[in-house]
Amino acid sequence: MIRVILPQHLRTLAGVDGEVSLDDQEQPTQRTVLDALEASYPALRGTIRDHGTAKRRDFIRFFASGQDITLDSADDPLPEEVASGAEPFRVVGAMAGG
């Protein structure tokens, strides 16, 4: 099981409380986790990554195992703790706005 923690606005949009659980993946990456997330919750399409280009939206960041992995390649393997479900993959809204 892969665990994903979403920011509040996206939990509301997806209609979930707390963490999201996704099926195990052999070697999860940012891309494969987000693909699975969007497949399970289509309302999230376009809200984390742009449609078409899959480019990360400017005010979104990704954390795993206490590390900011936002700027890592979308195809880099995620830490083993995320793959095993010991640690969540966190989608974070940057501090911005008013």
Place this chain on the structure above:
Amino acid sequence: MSRVRLLVGTRKGAFVLTSDGTRDDWNVEGPLFAGWEMYHLKASPVDPGRLYASQSTGWHGQVVQRSDDGGKTWEPVGNEFAYDGVPGTHQWYDGTQHPWEFARVWHLEPSLTDLDTVFAGVEDAALFRSVDGGQTWQELSGLRDHPTGAQWQPGAGGLCLHTILIHPDDPQRMFVAISAAGAFRTDDGGETWRPINRGLRSGELPDEDREVGHCVHRIAMNPSRPDVLFMQKHWDVMRSDDAGESWHEVSGNLPSDFGFPIAVHPHEPDTVYVVPIKSDSEHVPPDAKLRVYRSRTGGNEWEALTDGLPQSHCYVNVLRDAMSVDDLDPGGVYFGTTGGQVYASPDGGDKWTAIVRDLPAVLSVEAQTLP
């Protein structure tokens, strides 16, 4: 007895205000979509239970919501607004060319006749249409592909398509307005468009007859006389009697002809409402008095409507989509302010009452008359 539902979009969520036909007592529900910018909500005239809402934030971009039960429950629908083909460029503030980039939906206009057809006016300016209730969107690219497209330049609020009017007798004819390009008309259901800006004078443009480059803030019509259009331009209140072929100024005795919204009375096609604002550099009411001005002569002669509105120390603005009328008799007029007040006048503007006073800044108000 008929009822009225006001769909109010704000900087931090949406609110639904309902009343019976007396429009004396109001029930306030919300916020819906708390924390999101709600640029616009509008109901389908085909089914009063079908509502569309434009929801966005800087973090998560654009979402479109749809309700099929009058706003009790909502469902996110399609939010992919892909420009048709290679988008190309438009003019940027500094005169250079800038790629067309989708930012948000400013205005949603449901079809007058088909429940699942709805139009979206977006920034950067383009018109999209959905024929499946908002699930998917296709650009009507004949508008943006007009030969003047590369000359379109954003206003201070962005290059936004904010007004969509559908001709009630001829669904092939539609009007749209773009800041700061101008007004456009189609006579073939949106396939091709042409600018309709003859007669507009924008002081900053050296060429008085320039086809585009006019900062149109809002256009309004009365459905009983749909080829008569009223326009609040950046400066100047304008009127067209020939579906936009030509425009003439009807600012008359207004204390300022700068403003954003304009509305026409539901039953009196020569009764028009504007909210004068001091200037484009200050965006506050003249003399710190919030006054709606009403013309009963189709323009030029205007009277100040002040009963119930603050007449001192008032520095709010009324944005372009934040004024609306209902269909009751007598006709009701409504507007919301950047200070969070929503005012109602069930007697066509003679007296005003604040339904609510402390909402987030109001972006849009749509009045829906319910059976």
